[in-house]
Amino acid sequence: MPEGDAVWRTADRLRKALDGRVLERTDFRVPQHATADLSGGVVLETVSRGKHLLTRIDHEDQRWTLHTHLKMEGSWRVYRPDERWSQSGHLARVVLAAEGRTAVGFQLGVVELLPRDREDDVVGHLGPDLLGPDWDEDEAVRRLTADPDRPLGEALLDQRNLAGIGTIYRTELCFLTGYDPRSPVGAVQDPLRMVRLAHLMLDQNRHHAQIVTTGDKRRGRSLWVYGRGQERCLRCGTPIERGELGQPGLARVAYWCPHCQS
Ligand SMILES: [Zn+2]
Numbered sequence: 269m270p271e272g273d274a275v276w277r278t279a280d281r282l283r284k285a286l287d288g289r290v291l292e293r294t295d296f297r298v299p300q301h302a303t304a305d306l307s308g309g310v311v312l313e314t315v316s317r318g319k320h321l322l323t324r325i326d327h328e329d330q331r332w333t334l335h336t337h338l339k340m341e342g343s344w345r346v347y348r349p350d351e352r353w354s355q356s357g358h359l360a361r362v363v364l365a366a367e368g369r370t371a372v373g374f375q376l377g378v379v380e381l382l383p384r385d386r387e388d389d390v391v392g393h394l395g396p397d398l399l400g401p402d403w404d405e406d407e408a409v410r411r412l413t414a415d416p417d418r419p420l421g422e423a424l425l426d427q428r429n430l431a432g433i434g435t436i437y438r439t440e441l442c443f444l445t446g447y448d449p450r451s452p453v454g455a456v457q458d459p460l461r462m463v464r465l466a467h468l469m470l471d472q473n474r475h476h477a478q479i480v481t482t483g484d485k486r487r488g489r490s491l492w493v494y495g496r497g498q499e500r501c502l503r504c505g506t507p508i509e510r511g512e513l514g515q516p517g518l519a520r521v522a523y524w525c526p527h528c529q530s
Contacts, residue, residue, distance in 0.1 A: 270338045272318055272432020273474040276399045278344050279316035282323060282371055285346040286311040289366035291325070296526055297361050298379045306332065311366060311491060317391040317400065318431025323364075324384060331384040335391075336362065339377020346371050381450045385487030397433035398470045413453055421513045421522050430463065435520050439494040440481040441466055442522075448529045449513055449522045493523040501525040 272280075294306040299420050309327030316322075321344075323334040336342070347353060347370045353360070355374045362373035373379065382390070395411045396404040411429040423429055424438040432494030433441070442449040456462060473479050479492045482502065493500055506527040512519040 269434055270319065270342075271434035271437055271470070271479070272316070272398050273356070273470045274477070275316045275319045275321060275338060275432070275449060276470075276474050277477070278338070279314045279321055280344055282314035282321070282344055284370040285371050286315050286323070286364060286366050289369065291327075291364060291366045292365065293365040295360075295363035296379060296381065297324050297359075297363075301379065301381050304381055307444070309478045311364070315316055316397075318394045319390050319434070319507045320378075320399050321389070322387060333382055333384045333387050334362070335378060335380045335382060335387075336373055336376045337378035339375075342374060342376040344371055344373045378470050394427050394431040395429045396431065398467050399428055399474060400431070403467060405460065405463050405467065408466075409459045412463060413456075413459050416452060416454030418453050419450050419513060420447055422515075424449075424466075425514070425520065426472065430466060431464060435522070436479055436491065437466065437469055439523050440469065443492045443523060443529060446529055448524055448526075450511075451530070488517050493525055495523070496522055504528055 289311055291307050291309045291311060296302060296304050305323055306327045309325045312324040312326060314321060314323040319337060321336045325332045325334060346354060349368060349370060353372055358374040360372050360374055361376045361379050364371045398410045408430050412423055421438055421442060424433050424441060441462060444479060447456060469481060478485060478490060482490055482492055484490060493508050496508045498507055501508055504527045506525055508523050508525055510523050513522040514520050
């Protein structure tokens with residue numbers, strides 16, 4: 269699943285392709301909006317909020333927001349008019365063609381067109397956005413620490429606390445701060461440091477596709493513990509453990525070094 273930095277890059281790609289352009293053709297290939305047609309409308313901008321994307325479109329007298337979410341396998345690609353769509357085998361769910369650019373949303377987990385004044389219905393629950401212009405570290409700490417008994421790894425992944433962290437960042441954050449992801453939030457001695465580190469990690473990775481937390485881009489060296497079950501800890505040599513964390517049905521993979529994290 270894409271993390272907040274990948275979603276930010278997607279918004280950036282859509283901004284460069286569509287901002288200020290007039291839509292020549294729109295195609296919403298989801299049942300609830302199959303008959304919607306916003307051609308002739310103007311794309312104002314696309315913004316990311318955590319892992320959500322909001323594309324704002326003015327059409328006639330209506331102010332719309334196209335809300336999309338990549339979920340597990342989704343992506344937005346931009347093509348020239350004569351270019352073949354890559355991603356063969358992936359289902360196109362939305363097509364926005366505007367003045368020489370065609371943006372296609374494949375395998376999107378959410379496609380929903382709503383009046384712009386209802387954006388809060390879909391993103392109002394989110395905690396401070398790690399890559400948002402209104403990033404608020406104090407509010408992030410307040411939300412993260414509100415339930416001190418909750419396992420740390422679970423609280424970090426909850427988008428109502430901080431928006432933008434996925435399983436890779438939560439895993440690496442726990443390693444870098446020395447906490448076992450199963451330990452309670454209340455055990456964290458300096459939550460402000462943790463929240464600042466989360467912000468720094470996403471910010472440093474926002475411009476490139478590879479997530480690097482070690483400072484070393486080489487294959488197999490770019491992450492401290494994520495995806496390295498049974499391999500040796502890059503810091504101490506102890507075999508990395510792998511487990512699942514979260515409520516039944518929502519459990520997500522976690523990795524940790526039993527020596528470096530407690
Ligand atoms: Zn270790």
